Amino acid sequence: MVGLIIKYTIIEAYKKHFFTLLLSAFITCIVLGYYAKSISIIEGSETFNYFYNAAMRLTAVFLLAWYCIITQAQQIEKARLQMQMALPISRTWFCVGSLSAYYVIALFIALLSSLPFVFAIDVDGLAWFFSFYLELCIVVSMAYVLSLLFKQATIAISIFTLIYIFSRNAAEFTRHADAVLGTESQLFETVSLWIIKLTALLVPKLENYANSLVLESGLEIEQYLTLITETSLYVVLLFLIAKIELHKKVL
């Protein structure tokens, strides 16, 4: 049953031209990288790597997340989710199937995005692919949960975007908050900064995932293990929240 959910989710993505859009984005990012490389005087291949990495990472994350949110919101709006809940499958396995389908799509995206690094010299393409795939798993789980929590796609997309931007700069926000909290500040400022610190504690540290630093210096074994542990914890937590939401929706 889980296999069927995965199969039909991927077919649906294909029919909605998601993969065509992804391929167009991939080609655009390659072109952007080559343009930046052509105007740089020195370190051309590094320039390509940095620009391509940043562009492809942002594009893929938002494409996948927004697709997940919009698809789930449509299913809720057209009462298709209720129809699927009527099938002889437990909520847990339904959730597993839905999320697994998106993880399979994420794997495809990560593989496609890593192609330019396969033949590149002095880059750790494998570390980048691995950390990018883990990041996409977290991102799509977050998107799935947000789409179940907020029935409106616009609200879910906005909240997702805010959380993602915050997660990419969490360390800087925390550092800034610590610096300001050490000085005399007003009550409103203090409360806001503590909220920032608490939020930074709760969101995944996406700055540690696929970026130019990972591309250049790779990952140590401990870093691999940290990423796997962090991703597993978030994915399990988000899966449990999604399961609870699905149960509520049935009621």
Place this chain on the structure above:
Amino acid sequence: MATTSSIRSSIVTFAVFCLFVGFQYKQGVLDHAVKQLPPVPKDVSVLQFNFAEPYVLSRALMLWLQTFDSQSGKIIQYDELNYKDIINWLTVVRTLHPNSQYPLLTAIHLFTETKDKDKVRQMIRFVEDSFHANPDQFWRWQANAIILSKHRLNDIEYALKLAKDLNAKTKTSKVAQWARDMEFLILEDMGEFEASALLIKSMLDSGTITEARELRFLTNKLKEIKRK
């Protein structure tokens, strides 16, 4: 025959066109004044909010800086820019990506394309500061700085100081021999033949030079200086 709606559409189109032209004029499209570089933000830490991509930000800033001479359909001379701002931005780029050669290459080859010797000196000082921060990484730009200060600034004492720093602060294995040779060549040009000869002798005696052509060059050079 023109109908009321087509006349109305033409008026609206013309009004939007006028708005567009006015907006472009406000933007300074016809303005021939040179746009100066914006100053670096007072709180530089704001640049740390870079989505965990400091290398991308540094490269984007570098591309922006190097193409700043191309403005609104005109190409300006680097002379017309404020070099203090250029150095501040190059320092920001270097902070974001400490091991990149890009800021130093543009400093030594691009922004020294000016007749103003003071500006050339400013760029050489920037390269010198960067070299002191990371000698093994940036020795080749220090070598370029030595050549510039000797031949462009005609400041042989400064060139000698830079050459001495290059030899003192770097490990022998990391630096090409031609860069290390600059010190005794400058001493020879200054007429300091004894000092030059002593330097060559110490190089030969150190045993670090193994290449036959280099050994031959140094030996012949030593004989030539001794004859002087």
